[in-house]
Amino acid sequence: MTSEPTRTDATEAGDGGPVSQTLARVSRLHRLCGGKLLRPTGLCSGQEFLMMALWREGSVRQSELTKMLDLDPSTVTLMLRRLEQGGHVVRTRDPQDRRVMLVRASTESYALRPRVAQAWALLEERTLDGLDDEEREAFARILSKIEKNLTSTDDG
Amino acid sequence: MTSEPTRTDATEAGDGGPVSQTLARVSRLHRLCGGKLLRPTGLCSGQEFLMMALWREGSVRQSELTKMLDLDPSTVTLMLRRLEQGGHVVRTRDPQDRRVMLVRASTESYALRPRVAQAWALLEERTLDGLDDEEREAFARILSKIEKNLTSTDDG
DNA sequence: GTGAGTTCGTTGGTCGCCCAATGAAATCGC
DNA sequence: GCGATTTCATTGGGCGACCAACGAACTCAC
Structure with missing residues (x-):
C-alpha cells in the first residue's frame, strides 16, 4: 500500500559494515580532536x-x-x-x-616542532585513555593490518 | 608473533603518538576507498x-x-x-x-539504498580482510572505547 | 503585549582533499 | 638536432568540514 519504497531486506539494517561505520565516526572525532589540539x-x-x-x-x-x-x-x-x-x-x-x-x-x-609533538602526544593519550597495554598493542597491530589491506586495495 | 611496531627512531621525538599516526593514515585510506566504492x-x-x-x-x-x-x-x-x-x-x-x-x-x-549498502559491505570486507573473528571483535570493541574517549573529550 | 533570549538555518570565509586538464622542463628515440 | 614521452608542478572546479556572524522565527519572562 505504501508507496514508500521499502524495507527491503537487501539493506538488512541500514547500517553497512558496522566496523567501517564506527571507524568512520572515530576517524572524524580523532581528526577533530587533533585539529583542536593543534590549533594553538x-x-x-x-x-x-x-x-x-x-x-x-x-x-x-x-x-x-x-x-x-x-x-x-x-x-x-x-x-x-x-x-x-x-x-x-x-x-x-x-x-x-x-x-x-x-x-x-x-x-x-x-x-613549533615540540608543540606539535606534544599535541600529538596528548591526542594519543586521549585516544587510548582507559585501554590497557594489551588492548593498545592489539589495536596497533590490527590497525597496521588494515592499513595494508586498504593500501593494496587502493588501486596502484 | 613478536610485536614489531618498532620503526626505530620513528617514535623518537619528531612523531607524536604512533597509534594516532597510523589511525590518521588508516582513516584517510578508509575514506578514500569508501569514496571510490561509492562513486558509481x-x-x-x-x-x-x-x-x-x-x-x-x-x-x-x-x-x-x-x-x-x-x-x-x-x-x-x-x-x-x-x-x-x-x-x-x-x-x-x-x-x-x-x-x-x-x-x-x-x-x-x-x-540507491541497496547499492550504497553493498558498497559499504564491500568496504567492510576489504577493511577487515585477513582478520579472524577474534581480531574483528577486539577491533570493534576497542574502537567503541576510543569513540567514547574522543566524544567525551570533544565537547562534553 | 513587548522585549530578552533561544533555536534554526543560512551565508561567507578558510582549509583539506580529490580529479581533470594544462603548461613547463627534462629525457628518450631516432 | 628534433619530436614524442615522461615528470613536475600549477590552475580550476568540486565536495566535505569547520568557525564566526547573521537574521528569521519561536519562547519565555515580565
Missing part, C-alpha cells in the same frame, strides 16, 4: 604531517613530499602555498632541474 | 551517512539530522543543497514552525 600552534589539521615530514627530512623535492604523504600533487601545492605564506615553509626552484621545487621547513618553524 | 552510486564520500540516516528515519528536521550526524549546521545545509539539486533529497518548511526544514529522501533515492 597555528597549524591546521593535516598540515602537521607535512611539517613533520619536512622537520624530519630537511630539504625535499615537492614530488617526494607528495609521494611520502600519499597526497594529490595539487593538494600539496596548495598546502605549501599557505604554509609558505604563513612563514612555516621555504620553497626554492632547483637550479639543476627547473621543474622541481625544493621545500624545507623555515628556521622559525622549528619552534 | 553518484554519491560523494560523506553524503552516504546523511542518506542512510534519511532512509532509516524517514522525515526529520534538519536540526535533528545535524545532531544525529554530529556535524556543523552549515555543513548539513550545503550537503542538503547539493543533494536536493541532485534529486536525492526533498526539503520542505515545517508549517508548524517556520524555522525548521523537514528533510526526507526522495522516492527515487531509494533505488
